[in-house]
Amino acid sequence: MFGDLKRKLTKIGYVPRRKELVALNCALNRNNGAKVIILEGQPGTGKTFLAESFAKIIGAEYIYLLCHNWLSDEEMFIGLDVPRLVVGVSRPEEAYKPGVLKRAVDASNGGFAVVCIDELDKTPERMEALLLDFLQSGRVYGPQGEVWEGKLDKMFVFITTNNQRSLLEATLRRGFRVRTEYHTPQVESDILRKKTGAPVNIIRAVLRLAMIIRKNGASSPSLKEAENLIIDLKTARSAEDVRYLLEGWLIKEPEDINALLEQTKDPASIIWGEIRRAKWSGGN
Numbered sequence: 001m002f003g004d005l006k007r008k009l010t011k012i013g014y015v016p017r018r019k020e021l022v023a024l025n026c027a028l029n030r031n032n033g034a035k036v037i038i039l040e041g042q043p044g045t046g047k048t049f050l051a052e053s054f055a056k057i058i059g060a061e062y063i064y065l066l067c068h069n070w071l072s073d074e075e076m077f078i079g080l081d082v083p084r085l086v087v088g089v090s091r092p093e094e095a096y097k098p099g100v101l102k103r104a105v106d107a108s109n110g111g112f113a114v115v116c117i118d119e120l121d122k123t124p125e126r127m128e129a130l131l132l133d134f135l136q137s138g139r140v141y142g143p144q145g146e147v148w149e150g151k152l153d154k155m156f157v158f159i160t161t162n163n164q165r166s167l168l169e170a171t172l173r174r175g176f177r178v179r180t181e182y183h184t185p186q187v188e189s190d191i192l193r194k195k196t197g198a199p200v201n202i203i204r205a206v207l208r209l210a211m212i213i214r215k216n217g218a219s220s221p222s223l224k225e226a227e228n229l230i231i232d233l234k235t236a237r238s239a240e241d242v243r244y245l246l247e248g249w250l251i252k253e254p255e256d257i258n259a260l261l262e263q264t265k266d267p268a269s270i271i272w273g274e275i276r277r278a279k280w281s282g283g284n
């Protein structure tokens with residue numbers, strides 16, 4: 001089972017860690033209520049990508065909500081479809097516009113549903129409290145007292161948080177918590193190699209800078225940013241170009257550049273040196 005999950009995820013580009021496989025495998029085998037997985041970790045550690053990839057490999061309908069601090073009940077549960085009401089509806093259901101949880105309920109009645117409530121820490125606690133009842137019951141209530149019930153054993157709910165605020169204790173108790181981390185440099189290097197086809201010396205040099213920023217800087221460059229940087233490096237024609245690319249993809253805060261300068265005299269020249277060494281530039 002673990003091997004199967006691992007193979008399927010890897011095949012579509014997600015390189016899973018053992019603890020993620022454990023969580024997914026348990027969710028697939030548990031049948032006593034909602035299957036909730038709470039992914040906590042820094043930006044860029046693959047939380048959203050994992051939810052999306054899992055939906056793909058189990059052939060589930062993927063329902064996604066990116067949270068924000070003015071998130072409404074309508075977006076989460078169900079709202080009135082005002083434009084349709086103006087035009088006129090023939091059946092009462094047509095007056096409603098399903099929010100993500102209503103869509104999850106409907107999807108779970110037809111097959112598997114994977115719901116990703118992304119970055120729940122960005123919503124006020126009030127919204128999180130409303131979500132709790134759904135996680136317990138799998139039910140969404142309409143404004144006229146309608147009740148729609150989903151199949152909890154067909155529903156996987158991924159909640160992600162970047163820890164801008166702590167989630168409610170009650171939410172944490174309802175899910176299998178997985179702390180996501182960056183992969184080891186070796187695995188990150190393999191992923192980037194597959195994605196970019198760039199020479200390994202360039203990939204390693206970029207990852208080394210990313211790692212310095214993650215450790216001592218203010219931001220946390222993701223694998224995706226490293227990937228974009230490496231692809232764009234092919235267009236560089238000088239160390240100066242490389243500097244702008246580093247600023248465009250890796251460096252976000254003054255602390256990031258300070259961290260780099262503390263450990264490397266001239267990060268752009270180092271990368272430029274590697275590009276020339278590998279003769280990788282698109283031609284001078």
Ligand SMILES: Nc1ncnc2c1ncn2[C@@H]1O[C@H](COP(=O)(O)OP(=O)(O)O)[C@@H](O)[C@H]1O
Binds near residue numbers: 013041224
């Ligand atoms: N385990 C992984 N395997 C493959 N790629 C990954 C992995 N984790 C992260 N990535 C890459 O990093 C990018 C950012 O991941 P994302 O899911 O957006 O992070 P988060 O949601 O934690 O901020 C992904 O689009 C993917 O390219």
Ligand SMILES: [Mg+2]
Binds near residue numbers: 047
């Ligand atoms: Mg994300």
